[in-house]
Amino acid sequence: LKLLNPSYFLVSAFLISAITSMATGTAWGSASTAGIALIAIAHQLHIDAGMAAGAIIAGAVFGDKLSPLSDTTNLAAMVTNVNIFAHIKAMLWTTIPASIIGMIVWFFAGLNHKSSADKSQINALLRQLENVYHINFSVWIPAIVIIACLLFRFSTVPAMLVSCVAAIFVGALNHGFNFTDGFKAAFDGFKPDMIVHQVNLNDK
Incomplete structure (x- = not known):
């Protein structure tokens, strides 16, 4: 939130969604x-939800198509019967130009946007995030690990396993949940009550 300029939010939303999708292999x-x-941030910045959703979904599909995962x-x-990296390389001819055109449109659309966001609401949201999560460099480690695996052309399953293990260690060391919950999250999904330092946001 501190880094997202309302004028460049749509382009940023596309890029964030694309990177997330490429690292996870899932558009949805x-x-x-x-x-x-x-979308929640766009609402706080009073950015049109339709435009934001378009940028987010486009980024998600872009990353999904180009992800070996x-x-x-x-x-x-x-x-x-084609090598997956050759297949991805072939798709660049259509996905890259379309994405560049989209980012140009979102860039100019964003320049016309003047944010009327309530800074107190944004600051409150930031405080809530900081109360629940320890946001620092370590949270990027699982993403960095899986991107490195992809660059070195690791197979899909080993790459995901290595990234999952890295995520469990980061969660245990940085957010205080135990390793058992970490493995449960890998199969059943993350639950906020796994974080031992979580505060009750309803009491804020």
């Missing part, structure tokens, strides 16, 4: 996690 998963957070990308490569 990215849209329903990072996308929900970005994506099920549809893997399936297409397997069915056609």
Whole structure:
């Protein structure tokens, strides 16, 4: 929130969603996690929800198509008996130009936006996030690990496993939940009560 300029929010939303989707291999998963957070921020900044949703979904689909972790990308490569990285390289010819055009449109659309956001609401949201999460460099480690694995062309399953283990260690050391909860989160999803230092936001 501190870094997102309302004038560049739409481009930022596209890039954040694309990176999230590329690192996770899921468009819908990215849209329903990072996308929900970005929509909430757009609401706070009084940015049109339709424009924000368009940028978020476009980024999610962009990242999903170019991610070696994506099920549809893997399936297409397997069915056609093509190396997955060759398949991704071939898709760049259509996805990159379309994305550049989209970012240009969002850039100029954002320049016309004058935020009338209530800074007190934004500061309150920041305080709530800081109360629940320890936001620092360590939270980027799982993403960095999986991107490194992809750059070195690791297979999908080992890359995801290494990133998951890194995420569990970061969660345990940085946020205070135990390793058992970390493994449960890998199968059943994360629950806020796994964080031992969480405060009751309703009491704020």
